[in-house]
Amino acid sequence: MDFIKIKDFVKTNNLPAYRLNQIRQGIFVDGFAAWRDIKTLPKNLQEALNKNFKILSFDLVKLQSSKLDKVYKALLKLYDGPKIETVLMKPGKFWSVCVSSQAGCPLGCAFCATGKLGFKRNLTAEEISDQVLFWHQFLQKEFKGERVSNIVFMGMGEPLLNYVEVKKAVEILSNKDYLNIGKRHISISTSGIADKFENLAKELPQVNLALSLHNADNKERSTLMPINRKYNLDIIKQELENYLKLNAREVFLEYTVIDGENNSPAHIRKLGKWINSFKDNYLLHVNLIACNPATSKAKTPPIAAVYAFAEALEKMNIKATVRKSLGSDISAACGQLAAKN
Numbered sequence: 001m002d003f004i005k006i007k008d009f010v011k012t013n014n015l016p017a018y019r020l021n022q023i024r025q026g027i028f029v030d031g032f033a034a035w036r037d038i039k040t041l042p043k044n045l046q047e048a049l050n051k052n053f054k055i056l057s058f059d060l061v062k063l064q065s066s067k068l069d070k071v072y073k074a075l076l077k078l079y080d081g082p083k084i085e086t087v088l089m090k091p092g093k094f095w096s097v098c099v100s101s102q103a104g105c106p107l108g109c110a111f112c113a114t115g116k117l118g119f120k121r122n123l124t125a126e127e128i129s130d131q132v133l134f135w136h137q138f139l140q141k142e143f144k145g146e147r148v149s150n151i152v153f154m155g156m157g158e159p160l161l162n163y164v165e166v167k168k169a170v171e172i173l174s175n176k177d178y179l180n181i182g183k184r185h186i187s188i189s190t191s192g193i194a195d196k197f198e199n200l201a202k203e204l205p206q207v208n209l210a211l212s213l214h215n216a217d218n219k220e221r222s223t224l225m226p227i228n229r230k231y232n233l234d235i236i237k238q239e240l241e242n243y244l245k246l247n248a249r250e251v252f253l254e255y256t257v258i259d260g261e262n263n264s265p266a267h268i269r270k271l272g273k274w275i276n277s278f279k280d281n282y283l284l285h286v287n288l289i290a291c292n293p294a295t296s297k298a299k300t301p302p303i304a305a306v307y308a309f310a311e312a313l314e315k316m317n318i319k320a321t322v323r324k325s326l327g328s329d330i331s332a333a334c335g336q337l338a339a340k341n
């Protein structure tokens with residue numbers, strides 16, 4: 001929903017200012033999914049709003065819930081046809097939403113189901129922020145009073161290839177008139193579009209940055225993530241050093257552990273060496289996650305091997321956390337979003 005347009009509508013129709021507050025309360029607090037449900041508004045205004053504005057910029061095609069974890073996945077159809085997916089999860093006490101920033105993705109990472117779809121188009125800021133509004137509506141219906149606390153740009157697409165709309169979406173989502181989600185609770189995960197790191201440091205300094213690393217060897221990383229041919233580890237390091245100089249905040253290095261491909265002692269040593277070559281290496285934190293079998297090639301490692309990986313990094317004075325993969329039974333885990341019906 002474009003709230004600016006609603007504000008203009010209220011103004012141009014000379015409606016009293018309290019109508020805007022009633023709309024805000026109905027949509028962003030109570031989470032109503034239809035204008036007619038906002039009972040504080042007179043019927044003629046409900047009808048006028050219904051005629052002029054859609055609350056969400058897409059239609060729900062399918063909603064799935066995990067039997068294993070508190071995870072829900074929605075397949076959404078954009079108005080011009082492409083489908084995207086978004087995920088709601090509760091890994092601990094708080095609800096997090098994983099949003100998509102593109103329909104499909106042009107980068108074709110070997111381990112990722114989205115990459116296999118190819119690229120359809122960039123999402124608008126409204127389509128991105130509406131994914132969170134969609135889950136807000138869901139929570140008010142199913143878990144009255146609970147709210148989305150965190151947002152991660154880890155769904156379909158590479159957010160930094162759609163930087164302008166992603167930045168706008170962050171501003172919308174953190175706006176106190178909208179869902180009021182603090183920027184420190186928003187994370188952007190990138191495959192390494194390094195020439196945008198400086199923009200992030202200067203324009204969105206409070207937003208968390210996560211780099212999908214997955215391999216510290218240039219040749220192997222290029223096989224896994226073809227974008228490494230353009231932004232290789234040397235370029236990423238240079239731009240990340242600059243980012244840390246401008247914005248001394250922890251950066252997360254996401255490392256999907258693929259058994260037999262990136263978890264040998266030599267891989268771990270190379271990763272440790274790369275991280276410890278940074279001037280501000282203490283600001284880098286590795287998140288290890290066992291890969292999901294989204295593609296037939298990727299093998300999931302035993303969880304003990306992932307913990308051993310973390311221990312080996314800690315011995316090199318590198319902070320490392322093992323993350324649990326959630327929602328794999330509904331293909332809602334990292335790398336599994338494929339917008340299948």
Ligand code: SF4
Pocket residue numbers: 105106107108109112113114115116155156157158191335
């Ligand atoms: S991992 Fe991310 S960047 Fe790579 S293909 Fe999948 S969606 Fe695109």
